[in-house]
Amino acid sequence: DDYRWPSPLYDTLEQLLYEGRRADGSSLASLVHPCRARPDTNASIAAEWLRFAFHDMATHDIADGSGGLDGSIAYELSRAENFGVAFPSTLSDFEVYPNKYVSRADIIAIGAVFAVSTCSGPIIPFRGGRIDAWQAGPSGVPEPQQDLQTHKDMFTRQGFTTSEMIQLTACGHTMGGVRSTDFPAMVPPGPDTLLPVFHDFDTTTQFDNVVVTQYLDGTTQNPLVVDSNKTLTSDLRIFSADNNDTMHSLSSATAFASTCQNILERMINVVPHGVTLTNEITLLPAKVHDVQLTFEKGIFVFKAAFRLLQTQSSPINKQRTVKLLWCDRYGKNQNCNGNTRTSVPAATIEEDPGLSPVTQAQGYSFINYNFVVPIDAAGSISNFWFEVDEKDGKGPTSYKNGGDGYPVVQDQVLFVPTLSKAALVKNTTLTRRGGGAPITGLVKQYTLVAAVRSTNASNSRIYLNALDVAISGFPAPFNTTIDLQRNSSLPSIGGYDFYSGVLADTGFQLTVDINRVEADGTTYTDDFKQTTDLDNTPYVAPTNVTSTGKSSSSKSPAWRALDNLHTTQLVAGAVLVVGAVMNSLL
Numbered sequence: 001d002d003y004r005w006p007s008p009l010y011d012t013l014e015q016l017l018y019e020g021r022r023a024d025g026s027s028l029a030s031l032v033h034p035c036r037a038r039p040d041t042n043a044s045i046a047a048e049w050l051r052f053a054f055h056d057m058a059t060h061d062i063a064d065g066s067g068g069l070d071g072s073i074a075y076e077l078s079r080a081e082n083f084g085v086a087f088p089s090t091l092s093d094f095e096v097y098p099n100k101y102v103s104r105a106d107i108i109a110i111g112a113v114f115a116v117s118t119c120s121g122p123i124i125p126f127r128g129g130r131i132d133a134w135q136a137g138p139s140g141v142p143e144p145q146q147d148l149q150t151h152k153d154m155f156t157r158q159g160f161t162t163s164e165m166i167q168l169t170a171c172g173h174t175m176g177g178v179r180s181t182d183f184p185a186m187v188p189p190g191p192d193t194l195l196p197v198f199h200d201f202d203t204t205t206q207f208d209n210v211v212v213t214q215y216l217d218g219t220t221q222n223p224l225v226v227d228s229n230k231t232l233t234s235d236l237r238i239f240s241a242d243n244n245d246t247m248h249s250l251s252s253a254t255a256f257a258s259t260c261q262n263i264l265e266r267m268i269n270v271v272p273h274g275v276t277l278t279n280e281i282t283l284l285p286a287k288v289h290d291v292q293l294t295f296e297k298g299i300f301v302f303k304a305a306f307r308l309l310q311t312q313s314s315p316i317n318k319q320r321t322v323k324l325l326w327c328d329r330y331g332k333n334q335n336c337n338g339n340t341r342t343s344v345p346a347a348t349i350e351e352d353p354g355l356s357p358v359t360q361a362q363g364y365s366f367i368n369y370n371f372v373v374p375i376d377a378a379g380s381i382s383n384f385w386f387e388v389d390e391k392d393g394k395g396p397t398s399y400k401n402g403g404d405g406y407p408v409v410q411d412q413v414l415f416v417p418t419l420s421k422a423a424l425v426k427n428t429t430l431t432r433r434g435g436g437a438p439i440t441g442l443v444k445q446y447t448l449v450a451a452v453r454s455t456n457a458s459n460s461r462i463y464l465n466a467l468d469v470a471i472s473g474f475p476a477p478f479n480t481t482i483d484l485q486r487n488s489s490l491p492s493i494g495g496y497d498f499y500s501g502v503l504a505d506t507g508f509q510l511t512v513d514i515n516r517v518e519a520d521g522t523t524y525t526d527d528f529k530q531t532t533d534l535d536n537t538p539y540v541a542p543t544n545v546t547s548t549g550k551s552s553s554s555k556s557p558a559w560r561a562l563d564n565l566h567t568t569q570l571v572a573g574a575v576l577v578v579g580a581v582m583n584s585l586l
């Protein structure tokens, strides 16, 4: 495998798929998992999500490359082919999840993967990289009153043969059913007309072959097969389109699962021409995440989380020790030429095995080792790695990112969440796209703070890009750039000055990239920072640091004094003092 950290696109997609949540913890998977019904209705959320993906895809034209899974369905809900309450509910389920690296179309695809696996179906391999259309596209989703030839032509246009049309429809119509609120002639409403009555496609709510076996043995109650109005029995026409050959081939549970896995994978990978999908996003056995060099309570800290897999069948090894190790970026210990720093986790977090249906179905859960360590600003940090010792006599295993460790790409400009904040304010400035009246109501006003390494900073431009694509109704992304100004109310610490800027946003997931451009054009970026917690970030105190390594004899007395300080453990409270001493030496 050629994965190397950081790979923000891969890392972000991997987290959403296998942890079920976006970076700030909001869980997409928990909306549907475990195979849930929508509160206050009888609807299967999994069925709604799977159908949503089909309807977004179904407009594809393989000849001209238009349409496909591109999120255009958000703008197509007024069409008869997309009618019913399920579509707006699903759209709002997905609303808060897209961001810089995950398109709404990728979320629709992951939604289909979750939907199938949470109801005990196969795991559909997932690739990311779909691109959102941000506007309505062509129409062309099948409707039940259309004749067989029309349906065959539509699936041919999408790139599927008759047999594949049968497979896809059977794999779709194994969950959920027809609802009275949408088709009252097929499904008579109950006494409460607002509460839909469902006639399910088969007698199970699971993703299974029962839809096929009940069709073949004549016991099916699928309204699209048995309704007395033969105009609406599209499943009967489709399932029997090749003398039931395809339906017979789907009758065993294993054949159904593997055929559906393949054909649904193809379905979610139907994208407009010109869109290139990533490689399959597979579960990383050891993953680094939530890495941040920053200031907390006046201390320069490095934070990193290390995620390991845990098989659900075996207990966590309580003897295991996990260490973070790192090298200084500057000074005599640069690149661990002298000392190597090390520390133990500030917190160990066992994750709920039900975090993502896909991970759970593979028999895994996660355990996270979260590190928070004080960093001597003068020495800073260049790269880090982990050592895991199971205490089984085999010695520690190193996790070095396939080589030289995990890089701390830069320390020149750093987001400082804990000095940043967000407040709800009355809107005065934001207007609608394309002009018109200002948006009424409250907007979130952010004050965002960056730490800037003081070296030559007066010649640099410090600015941030703020992006929010999770906006109600998806009118357009919020995308803005603001320059940050030196904030004199925040005194400099350890060779860093603080800069800040203010912006307002109506969306649900603002992320910022903080940039520093030097006079010679060199650019440093602290990429894709979340703004959910900011000054409410739960505080975890830094752990002690141990320094190991041989001391060279050819050092100045001042360096020896520092060595002593380091080997006797650099504690959180002492870091600023040390930083000051070393600054004066460098």
Ligand code: HEM
Residues within 6 Å of the ligand: 043, 044, 046, 047, 048, 050, 051, 054, 083, 084, 086, 142, 143, 144, 145, 151, 168, 169, 171, 172, 173, 175, 176, 177, 178, 179, 180, 182, 183, 234, 238
């Ligand atoms: C000619 C092809 C198809 C036609 C005419 C068709 C038609 C329908 C109709 C009329 C309903 C009932 C909707 C309602 O009551 O609001 C339905 C439900 C559903 N369809 Fe299809 N469908 C087709 C193909 C597919 C395919 C290919 C998939 C997915 C792979 C799919 C997935 C679903 C699901 C999961 C439901 C249940 C939704 C729920 O319970 O909320 N359908 N379909």
